[in-house]
Amino acid sequence: MFTPHNAITMQASRLLSILMLLQGRGRVSAQALAAELEVSVRTIYRDVDRLSASGVPIWAEQGRSGGFQLREGWRTQLDGLTVPEAEAMFLAGLPGPAADLGLGEALASAQLKLRAALPPEWQDDAQRVGTRFHLDPVDWYREAPPVDHLGTVARAVWQAQRIAVRYDSWQGVAERELEPLGLVLKGGTWYVVARSSASRPARTYRLSNILELTPLEQAFKRPARFDLADYWRESTRRFEAELYRGEARLTASPRGLKLLGEFSSAVAAASRRSARPDPERPGWSLLRIPIESTAHAAGQLLRLGPEAVVLGPRDLRDRMQALASEMAALYA
Numbered sequence: 001m002f003t004p005h006n007a008i009t010m011q012a013s014r015l016l017s018i019l020m021l022l023q024g025r026g027r028v029s030a031q032a033l034a035a036e037l038e039v040s041v042r043t044i045y046r047d048v049d050r051l052s053a054s055g056v057p058i059w060a061e062q063g064r065s066g067g068f069q070l071r072e073g074w075r076t077q078l079d080g081l082t083v084p085e086a087e088a089m090f091l092a093g094l095p096g097p098a099a100d101l102g103l104g105e106a107l108a109s110a111q112l113k114l115r116a117a118l119p120p121e122w123q124d125d126a127q128r129v130g131t132r133f134h135l136d137p138v139d140w141y142r143e144a145p146p147v148d149h150l151g152t153v154a155r156a157v158w159q160a161q162r163i164a165v166r167y168d169s170w171q172g173v174a175e176r177e178l179e180p181l182g183l184v185l186k187g188g189t190w191y192v193v194a195r196s197s198a199s200r201p202a203r204t205y206r207l208s209n210i211l212e213l214t215p216l217e218q219a220f221k222r223p224a225r226f227d228l229a230d231y232w233r234e235s236t237r238r239f240e241a242e243l244y245r246g247e248a249r250l251t252a253s254p255r256g257l258k259l260l261g262e263f264s265s266a267v268a269a270a271s272r273r274s275a276r277p278d279p280e281r282p283g284w285s286l287l288r289i290p291i292e293s294t295a296h297a298a299g300q301l302l303r304l305g306p307e308a309v310v311l312g313p314r315d316l317r318d319r320m321q322a323l324a325s326e327m328a329a330l331y332a
Helices: 004-025 030-037 039-054 085-093 097-102 104-117 120-132 150-159 228-243 254-260 267-274 294-307 315-331
Strands: 057-061 066-072 160-171 174-187 189-195 204-206 208-221 248-253 285-291 308-312
Touching: 004 030, 004 039, 004 066, 030 039, 030 066, 039 057, 104 315, 150 160, 150 174, 150 189, 150 208, 174 228, 189 228, 248 254, 248 294, 254 267, 254 285, 254 294, 254 308, 267 285, 267 294, 294 308, 308 315
Parallel strands: none
Antiparallel strands: 057 066, 160 174, 160 208, 174 189, 189 204, 248 285, 248 308
């Protein structure tokens, strides 16, 4: 239920956000603040008036390049942080990825400073997060790939410095010069998003496939509108769309349907979305799932054992029959 207390809390959080945006970015227009905080421009003007009335020195400049800004040299202290926000910062700063990047010591120091800046009654609550949550991004029975070059790549990303690499791809080993734009940790594996030149699109490189790496003296100019999160979402969507080139029809028991949920996210989503009762097998479900190829799908679907039956396409069904016959002969 939305209450007056909720409204006051939201307003206080928004006022703090405006203050932090102005402190971090300098001059910001009312339109940009409204878009950032997802409110109307009129709300921004009211909030700025409230901040000014409370003693915050905000200056407004009119005109096309105008906006709001804090008086030069004025900064707020970190006393507007709420307990959940402080806990979130400790949770976001879990040590695993930071240690991989060579930032473990810096993270510990930053958390000590953050804790010291909090009111005494909040300090234990915020620090307790690190003792009750642990991030382990690697799946069961798997080891994280080596990250020998992670620190060097991270510095090159931060300093916008070109690198030369020997890279082992599915096409073979090649030597390339890259402009590293960002790092991504996905499922326990580190990737670097880079481009070979300003005129070429960004691509994704797996760090464990880098055989040799040499930082170069040349700097490069980052593309102004490049957004790493947007790039990653689009690239993973495109990768999955290109990866699955076919479709399989099957019927599965309740346990088989559950096991399909442990396949890739695309297979799990498709099986849930398409499942409908199988009139010939009570309790079983007819469904459709995307597949890469006949050989790959057959190997994957063997994991279901007797909990599923492939109905089509014909070449996949024939492949499953052949594999089943070969296994039966081996165990005869």
